[in-house]
Amino acid sequence: MNIHELHRQYLQHPEHPALKFHDKTITYGELEHNVEQFARYLKHRGLREGERVALAMPNCPEFIYSYLGITRAGGTVVPLNLLQAPQELFFIVKDSGARFLITIPAIGQLLSKFPALPLEALVIDENLLKDVFSAPPAEFPARDSESIATFLYTSGTTGHPKAAMLSHANLLADARYMDDASDFGRDDNFLAVLPMFHSFGWTVCVLFPLYLGCTITILDNFKPKEMAEILATGGITVFCGVPSMFTVLLKLRQKVTFPTLKYAISGGDSIPGAVIRAAEETWNFPIVEGYGLSEASPVVCLNPLKGVRKIKSIGIPLPGVEVKILDENHRELPPGEIGELVVRGGNVMKGYYNRPEETAEALQGGWLHTGDLAHMDQDGYFYIAGRKKELIITAGFNVYPREVEEALVLHPSVAEAAVIGVSHPVKGEVVKAYIVPGEGYTPNKQELFQFLKERLAGYKIPEEYVFTPDLPRGTGGKILKRLLSQGLNDQA
Structure with missing residues (x-):
């Protein structure tokens, strides 16, 4: 299976809600139709197998149609971080060699300031959508699951950002591992407020629920009061956020309850134990901390949804993922000793695009060297101490x-x-x-x-x-x- 086929396994329930956005509901049957039309349109425009397509838009159904349409047509998605400066985006577009850019009018005007690039912009407006939904049938390449689905550009803590190349198999492995670690099902409703151009937002809030046949409620950006209202009234059962979101929600000091919420999953950075305790006392639902990085599609560890959760811990490795702690001489350390956290599993990237030396350094011995310092306790739970360079x-x-x-x-x-x-x-x-x-x-x-x-x-x-x-x-x-x-x- 490739990622653009994820939702097809649930077409025996074509009327089941797949996406909710504002006052609109898109069923699984409609999702399949829309992805197919976007793929046909891109094929009609000349997208060839393996070519990169930059994707610049906020959270919306069209982001999902475009992403899955690109991969169905044989392309590789390059999501653009909308919080980056135009010059940073220009570097990513140039470095990736993207042939097309799919965007919306407001962002298209900003990106029009780019120096001349051999790039064809497809701006999603009424006219383009008319062409998309009238595109003729097309034949698509049968891509191997090891082919590259996306370039995820890292934050670039040193120098320019680099593209982690993730295959279809990498992304699907992470979705399967999450499934094995949880008990979510078709009746769950995931809130997608994290940016879809971010690995956490895409894999955990989009691909994973599509794999399960769930409903995804989409918010185009983070507005605390709007998000609190959706959590209170929108039938949300799973909310994935970053620590700052929980902190801001607590500051609202509203007497609001989230009656349908089963779990909140926190990632992206460490969440203070005090915030977890305050949130659980205020709203009476568990916050489950996890850990991941773009190079691992991204989820590596998660506190058990059922069983012992340890505050300040990133939890235990997902089923199918191996984690250990190494010293500077690449020797495995016993519980309690701090060293570098390394990862091995089907979710680990193929390498960095056009960066053979950095790839070799990151994937030494077949293990992804994360650059994060951590230790493990006697029960097999891991704790992050910081970055090696910090x-x-x-x-x-x-x-x-x-x-x-x-x-x-x-x-x-x-x-x-x-x-x-x-x-x-x-x-x-x-x-x-x-x-x-x-x-x-x-x-x-x-x-x-x-x-x-x-x-x-x-x-x-x-x-x-x-x-x-x-x-x-x-x-x-x-x-x-x-x-x-x-x-x-x-x-x-």
Whole structure:
């Protein structure tokens, strides 16, 4: 099976709702028809097997029709991150060698500022949709499941972003692994508010529910009050979000209940234990933390939906995924010791496009080297300590940022915290904390220092503090510490 065939297995229930968007419901029968027409249209426009098609639009049914239509017609999808600057998008379009760009008028006007590229823009408006739905029948290539379905460009923490090449088999493996780890079924309703151009939003909120034959309720962007209303009245049973979404929902302080919600799944970045406890006390549903990365399609670990959930843990590997912790000499470490988290499974990428050296480094020994520092406990649960490149070494001692951040957010005046290392003439580095104050609070350095003395070794306590109204984030909600290292929030 290829990803564009996912929903076909549920055509014995063609009237079952597949997508809900605003006041419109699209059945599985209509979804199949629309995907087929988009594929026919692209084939008619000359899309050849293996050619890349950039996709730039917000969450909407047409995103799904386009994505699955591209892959059915034999192409490879290059989703564009709409939060990136035009110059960044230009690099991705050029680097991928995309032949077509599918977009909407507002975004098309922005992207028209690109320097000249051999790129054909298909702007979804009334006229184009008329052509799409009148496209004649076409023959499509029978692509192998190992053929590349998508290029997912990483956030580019160093240098330019690079494209993780994911095959149809990679994406389907992750959907199957999620199915094996859960008990969701056709009557579930997933809320798709995470951007579909992000790996978490696409695999977990679109491909996985289509694999199950579920309903997907689509929100085009994150508006807290609108999302709270949908969760309260829209029959949503599964909500996938990033930590900042849960924090913002808690700030609404509305007496609202989510009567149909079974689970909320948090990913994209670490979620403070205090946020999990507050959300569960407020709404009485579990928040299940997981872990993944684009190079693994993306989900790797998840706290059990049924069974023991451990706060601050990313859970256990999905069925079919292997995870272990290695030291700097690639030796496996025992429980409790921190090293690099590495992954092996059918969901791991084929490599980086046109980056053979970086591919070889990332896939050493057949394992995906994530660059994340972690440890495993005696029960097989994993815990992230931070990025290898974010490890702080102060006076010869290792400091893992997440440990300090978790301690900081326990203080009532701290809503969010991010910790980095900054250079010091004697110690090499010292710990610096960026603090988002809790509503109605004015935290101060001395008070936080005394609070942390009871919880952390002295060398782990921040020597510098910056109080800021917000923290810079990437698309998936992850705090962009490289921007903090550049001092961009220091004048807040």
